[in-house]
Amino acid sequence: MFDPVGSAALPIACAITLLLLGAGVLVQTRLQRHSGQLPEVATRGNTRLATIALLALMIAYLLAMHLGIRFSLATTGFVALAIPLICQRLSVLPLAIPIAFILGFGSEWLFTSVFFVDLPGTR
């Protein structure tokens, strides 16, 4: 036989292993919880609304570039909004805007004009 293993062997083996390990993790967690080694709800803190908003902003940033907006403009908008969003203080805006401009237009110039690297919307 030319190829005794074949392309499907590893994915099938991985799928079975993942199922078994997943079941094992569930059983282990239940046993640990049952024996009092784990609290009833073992979470690591709730996800902040700011994190979800940041993720949404990242996606919007990418979508903007998909729609053809230049890297410099999209980056300026993203950074100017992301800094106060994470900080949850509008007082950082006066510093966030120049940083956003420098990063947006500066990095576009550096990468496209000095390193000759294409960036989204610059070709």
Add this chain to the structure above:
Amino acid sequence: MIEGLLTALGPMHLLWLFLGVSSGILVGAIPGLGGGMLMALALPLTFSMAPVDAILLLIGMHVGSVSGGLISATLLQMPGTPSSVMTTFDGYPVARNGHPERALGLGIGSSLIGGLLAGVALAALAPPLSYWALKIGPWELSALILCALVLVAIIAQGSMLKGLFSATLGIIAALPGLAESDGQLRYTFGSDDMTAGFRLLPVLLGVFVISQLLKESDKALGSASVIRLGRRFSFPGLQDWGSHWVNLLRSSIIGTFVGILPGVGASISSMVAYGMARTFSKTPERFGTGHDEGVMASEAANNANVGGAMIPLITLGIPGAPVDAILLGAMVMHQIQPGPLLFTANAGLVWAMIAGYFIANLLMFGLMLAGYRSLARIITIPAHYLVPVVFVFCLIGAYSIGNRLFDVWVMIGFGVLGYALDKARVPLGPFIIGFVLATPFESELRTALQLSDGSLLAIVDHPLALAFVVLAAVMLILPLLRSGKGAAAPAIAAIEKPE
């Protein structure tokens, strides 16, 4: 050798080495940017340079970037480069425990020792090892990769099931795309973008950087987990180095040896060295909590890997890691054909490269000691400024490897997955190990089985491969035996601990 040393010591060559090392350290220290990206960006700039200058610049960048990663790994818990992932496990806890200078000193010193020892190996063993490396076949490679996969279980000890779960998930993430062995497309769902599968850089950036950025934004308002440096720098004394010489030597040898093997990069060598250090340590329970041995093993091995990877590159023309492929490309572009004939046809250049590698390590040591405060200042920016800026650099890095936004989406997708796994206390290290090793493991195993008509017993005809399998078994059993004595503790847990 002397001729090569004199060449590399020329003022212009030294200048290029200096530029390469300093830019490498800077880029390596910034999470999301790596040596590969820097070298790829610098490649077009070297066209007009003399071949020796170009190669020395790139070697300097390679050495600098591998070393620079330890700064952000230690002070920020974000590996600047994939090769410094293991440094985060102990470097960050040492720094968090009030000794950031010590953690940096251990990392910088170990990097120098690992780099220099690999340089000695490079100079002394390149010709005979090139002959030996030619005999490495698919059985040996697949057995070695199996050995590394077993290490996943070791470093995830304490949550071995979750570690293995994470590693399996990583292997599954590597499956889509063109199967190397038979050229068949798997799990592309008709998308052209998926033909090449998920590329390593976006996955790495997603799992390790984007998930960390999301975690950062999860914390208290405006908080930054960057560790501040004290006023005085106390470099670890001779006693520190003397008491860990076995670990340093072993890790450097592992780094060099793993570097010689094609396709296994600096990140794997530091993982293997870290796992071995923990296995043979008298205090394995301290790994992951801020243990000097962990920092030393990781940093000595990843720097030694650079020198080790140069051996097959120079003597066989085989890149030891993706970054070495860029170096190989640069050599070819400058009309230098790497391979066994290079030693006879262009001995001066080969020895200049080897000497340049030594000098780059010394320069790295000096520059890191002189500039670690400035570098720390660059990364001691409050999280709300750092997160968007690092994200933009990650975006540029992910986009520039293929000029497509698909890779950026992949990066974000894996970032969310990494964030979710982290929330569920599933270690992220094994995911990457599984992802990196899946393709070569499948490819080599299938080739080996093709050669033996599907018989696994053929491994007995390959003593080296058999030795790797036995070593894997020993590494798996030894921690289990120790755990019976209560010695084992989660090493990888350090990366998943809440602040």
